Amino acid sequence: MNIEKILNGISYKNPYNEPLDHIDILGITDDSREVQEGFMFIAVNGEKIDGHQYIDEAIQNGASVVVGERPEPLEKSVYLSVEQSKSVLGIIAKNFYDTTNNKQQIIGITGTNGKTTTSYMLKAALEAQGYQCGVVGTIQNIVNGQAFKTINTTPNPLKLHQLLHKSEDDVMIVEVSSHALKQDRVKGVIFDVAIFTNLEKEHLDYHATMEDYFETKYQLFKQLKKNGLAIVNRDNSWGEIVYRRLKEQSYVLKTISTESDASILLNIEQSTIQFSGGKAIPFELKMPGEHNRLNAAMTLLVCEHFRLNREKSMDVLRHFASLPGRFESIHFPGNKRIAIDYAHTTKGIIYCLKAARECNAKRVIHVFGFRGNRDESKRADMLINSAIYSDQYILTLDDLNEQTEEEMIQVLYDYHEKYGHSQGKIIPDRTLAIKEAIEAADEGDIVLVTGKGHESYNQAFQLGTNSDRETAEKIKQAVKDMTV
Template sequence: MKLLNLLDNVDYKSQSNLDDITVVGITDDSREVKTGYLFVAIEGYQSDGHHYIEEAFDNGACAVIGEQDLEFEQYIKVSNSKQVLGQLVSRYYGQPSLNKKVIGVTGTNGKTTTSYMIKSVFEENGYSCGLIGTIEYYINGESKPSKNTTPGAVTLQKLLYESQDDVVVIEISSHALKQYRVEGVQLDGAIFTNLDSEHLDYHNSMQEYFESKLLIFEYLKPNGFALINTDDQWGAKARDTLLDKGINVFSVGVEPSHDVQIRLDKPSLHVKGATSDEQLSLKLPGLHNRFNAAFGMLISEIYKLNRQQSIAALNHVEKVNGRFEIVYFPGNIKVVVDYAHTPKGFFHCLNTVKECGARRIIHVFGFRGTRDPSKRIPMMKKSLQVSDYYILTLDDLNETSEDEMEKELVDYQNRFDSASGEVITDRTLAIERAIQLAEEGDWVVITGKGHEHYQQDFALGTKTDLETVEKVYNHIQEYTSLS
């Protein structure tokens, strides 16, 4: 494709003659550059692509785009190379989001489960549905491991281009929105699940975090729609902002005024205008999953899908990796692995366990190093409010030392009812200890990591929470068979 065609409507400056340059690929990684590639230099969180421009030219780049004033042949200066990258890649692939239905899902909690529920609804109604999210990139019936909740612009546009699916659901993080990773994507619908204290090490304040989430609605197609949980205070604020802009807004919540109402007194949803409730038999427990299901139901109504088939689809979703996965131990002991990592996430996860009839709840969790410390006290309070015993342990350390994190965990234990908990820094031994403490009717709840792999090596040699739980289970089974 001709470079000048790619740059159409892009505000840029260049001292070079760009007339005869043909682009055969685009990348923001200098190591991926081949002959004829356009390299876009981006100043990232940990490295600056401008430092690799010479490498890109050495590898065969036909031109380079950047933000700095630099003296290179075939160098093009723009004001925002992150934003331009998405626009160019979308144009290079023929704007792939225009030839299919694309639904974006954002929010602190519930993005992944909501996405899988929507996928199930479309598939039950005869559509092929791709999914790009935290757990996997599922395109054309094939799954690839996910590297980020929302991939970079180059990968995202390529996935949309390769997709022959009727629908693609994309989990869109606040980081992705702020970093222009979804630039060039046009959404038919955008979902706002909720907002909780999270990523404030990156966003600085809840208002800034909210404003980053709100960016998702700028990517709506001209007739696109917004689906919002307006029981959430930030969701209500989003609704008011979008209505002022003339955007079609649909809502879910517990009041009858919502387009889909979640019943608090029974497992059902009520669609506005319907003469009766729709009964749910969700395999995923908890009020928060009824909210997730409400979004799936609302999508079904907007696209005029078969309502009963959509209810069946919601009921068919058995599990989502790392989301309330249950392992049943001998002696009527249940162990849950869940991704909950915010105060609201703790509240919903632990209360769901309580509603399931737990005699006692033993909660294993930790805090991520260098990540938003403002949510740690609310997380401790939510755990103490619902669980009977806690074990503080390591989560990802990132750049924090193990000694520093251990000191912090001990400090939290001393400040918050030390008799009701303990500190075991080795995550696998903490999980093992919690299961050993459990008695008949007890539930052990392990939160924070979900499906994710450990960053550190631990004593039991396992790589995930679920793998650790299964290893402890096997040890118990082996011991029982020998005794």
């Protein structure tokens, strides 16, 4: 592609007045190791790595053009200077992959909790009525029916636009994290549908204030096309602010709530759903929890927008099964079970503990921990609410994130002493904590393990397993072997 097309919409300087009209770019990347002959290399000054240090390597690998923030004369390549490399990645990617001309509908979902479950509910409901759907998100990326591993909830803009370009799907569903919005990872993407699930205390180690966290999330709606569909959960003070801001703008605005006037009104106690202007009808889900009913309601609003058969959409959601690490249940001999969930915020934990009660648990034993070098402001609330809603809790290690085990174990003891109660205990080794909880469970009890969900462990534990699910399965097999 001609370089002038790639640079369309970008403010740049050509400090050495290099002729550009003859240059065709064969590929774009911000990783010098991926550079091939005829590529454009964008040197990004990131949080941990400064791409400017790898310009020489990129040129050796064949870069014909380098885009960066600090002009320097290059013998074998053209250097173009921009104010901030990171902010132009999305525009370069959009232009190179021509994603503005893609035919698929793009749905963006943001919020503290519920992005992943809503994504897969949408995928199931839309595909049941003839749409092929791709997903970009926390568990994996799915494009053209093929699944790929993912590192971040939302990939960097070069990867995201490449995925959108490759996609022959009718719909692409994109989980949009606050980090992605803050770091311009979705820059250049125009959304047909934007969904706000909720907002609560999270990532304040990154955003510093809830106001900054909120404004970052709100950026998604600034990339919603004119007359696009905006869906907002009003059962949240931040959602109410989004609603008030959007109702005066040129969007199709739909809402869900258990309390306020809304496009879909949910009655949690009676398990009913009421579309605007209609009657309350039964709506029970296979997946337990108020949060999943809210996720399903947002899904139904998208289905209505796509003019799908309402009853069929509702039936798909009624039978929607669990996702990896989303209240994922493993049943044990003796009529007890473990539920594994990714919940790592106060509200997420409360939802899961209440969901366990919905499953008629006699007792709920909660195993969880705190991530090292992450938002400390939510830790006390997490423990306080675990103590309220569970019958017993076991504090254990989560990801250390460069803190030492000794440091995090001391954190567990400090919080347990200050906010815990006599029914709680500390078992630092995560696998042994799960084992202890299962052994302590009686008939009809549920062991709820939160924090890691589908993720693999980042450190070694005594049972030698790599995830909460693996740990549970190993313990289950040991129990079976003992009863044979």
